[in-house]
Amino acid sequence: MQLVVARVGRAHGIKGEVTVEVRTDEPELRLGPGAVLATDPASAGPLTIETGRVHSGRLLLRFEGVRDRTAAEALRNTLLIADVDPNELPEDEDEYYDHQLMDLDVVTADGVEVGRITEISHLPSQDLFIVERPDGTEVMIPFVEEIVTEIDLEEQRAVITPPPGLIDDRAEIASSREEES
Secondary structure (H helix, E strand, C coil), X not given: CEEEEEEEEEEECCCCEEEEEECCCCHHHHCCCCCEEEEECHHHCCEEEEEEEEECCEEEEEXXXXXXXXXXXXXXXXXXXXXXXXXXXXXXXXXXXXXXXXXXXXXXXXXXXXXXXXXXXXXXXXXXEEEECCCCCEEEEECCCCCEEEEECCCCEEEECCCCCCCCCCCCCCCCCCCCC
8 A cells, every 4th residue: 555655845955855744643664764665756756765854843855866956856746655554553553544544434422424534634733534424515524632532443433522513504603792782
């Protein structure tokens, strides 16, 4: 199985390093020296990581054969893809790979069917489940402990306790202003 683990950003310096937007919870495992990664577009790879280091909070990588800024800049926006055993599990029991969560049924704690996870969006602040409802509409559910209370891979379901208004239109609107007469 192939998983996107990073996206190449800007060139850094003049010796072929690039910044990367990490898209894995295990960068030390997936993006270490010697790792061979497929690419999208495929014509850019495969790429072998020669060195990696953190600079000002950003991961910088250098690939074998990429020796100058021009070559590094040509890789910008390339997706880095790792081959992963489909049966491999993350080290932390409360973590999941995207492929484990795709197609899970989403139900509320009281058993009401919400839909099925069709996509997982990784945002800087949190991850979102994109859930297709039975009527074909979509709802976005933040993948946070307070809302997603249980992931049951054996039963192929995610249990949620949504706040009012997240999956229905019965939001409670609170106002600090007094109602006008």
